[in-house]
Amino acid sequence: MEQESEKATRKPRADSLRNREKLLAAAHDVFSAGGPDASLEKVAKTAGVGIGTLYRHFPTREAMFQAVYKREVDQLVELAARLAEEKPPFEALRQWLHAQIGMVATKKGMLAALTPAAGSSDALYADSSARMLAAIGRLMAAAIEAGEIRDDLAPEDVMRALLGMCYTREQAGWQEKVIRLMDVFLDGLRIRGD
Amino acid sequence: MEQESEKATRKPRADSLRNREKLLAAAHDVFSAGGPDASLEKVAKTAGVGIGTLYRHFPTREAMFQAVYKREVDQLVELAARLAEEKPPFEALRQWLHAQIGMVATKKGMLAALTPAAGSSDALYADSSARMLAAIGRLMAAAIEAGEIRDDLAPEDVMRALLGMCYTREQAGWQEKVIRLMDVFLDGLRIRGD
DNA sequence: TGCAAAACGGAGGCACCCTCCGTATAAATT
DNA sequence: AATTTATACGGAGGGTGCCTCCGTTTTGCA
Known part of the structure; x- marks a missing residue:
């Protein structure tokens, strides 16, 4: 019998992986x-699974976040x-920032959920932040x-501008407004070929 | 029959006023x-009244906040x-700042509760803030x-220092820590008679 | 003192949280 | 291919909180 570690680790079940993915996608939508x-x-x-399955994969709300x-x-x-x-540099930057905005909707819940328990998830946070800045x-x-x-x-600076703009997220429809603000900002950032 | 406005305003009932006050005191304790x-x-x-009474006085959670x-x-x-x-100036300042810290515990809930509905309560906020700064x-x-x-x-500046220190409110027992920080800060603020 | 307006309180219906366990199913074994 | 067995699934159920509604009680006023 071949196994690499001393613990007999069976291959994870296919349905489990499927459901985990479905839950993450659903969570993104619902929290946004x-x-x-x-x-x-x-x-x-929304994920089409039972509540028990959700709790098995993510024991706490924060784990899910x-x-x-x-x-x-x-x-x-x-x-x-x-x-x-794939894109010209400026266009790549623009499209990426737009994609960011969609994420903030979820991060909002994130921040609120992470703050109280700070310390347990600092590492995750710092690492993610660094990777985003690098990108x-x-x-x-x-x-x-x-x-x-x-x-x-x-x-x-650009990151701060983005997050600052998103800080006005209150009323419905804020995403559209922020996208417009961001485009104005990008216009200012751009060097015109005059 | 004497009444000042056209609307027949009866004197508010004594029990109503009592209960309102009891609810506010209880709310402060519980939210803190x-x-x-x-x-x-x-x-x-905690207030010793029925849930119905609470909702009659404060129809929404935010109204209560x-x-x-x-x-x-x-x-x-x-x-x-x-x-x-009643107190020497420095001591007055110190005691007042300590009292402030007790309030932040509640304001925490306040901020979280007011932010989403911003606009409806801006006036209240700005006014309170101005009065606090004046004090x-x-x-x-x-x-x-x-x-x-x-x-x-x-x-x-002092206000910002206070609130900044309180931003670390997470674990149990933060109030004591902030009081110590604040005393250190006040020590720095003080002019010593050397 | 009597009475009607106003306030009280909690039962009840609903949504959500999380646990627990019988059932189903995929991987391992033969 | 059939059997075994570890693993995952799903939802019923018990608990808590939200808010409404309405019969009962209290209070101000005449």
């Missing part, structure tokens, strides 16, 4: 729409890499090298 | 201890005036005139 206090039973129903958050960071970092390859840094560097944007802003 | 999501039924029970908040601002402004009369300004002016503290800080 309903805020951090949205019902976990609604998440389970963290998993969603990490997944989104992964996706955004990957998206940055793909955009950098935006690469996009900006490319645009600067192409002579498309100013070179006197740091990645942190 | 349990945070903004504390149970309203616990508030009613606002009432508690306003009451605390009133009390603190009044306390500032009394301390200014601390008077205490500081007295201490400056007596030569007890430095004169190069504005009321806003």
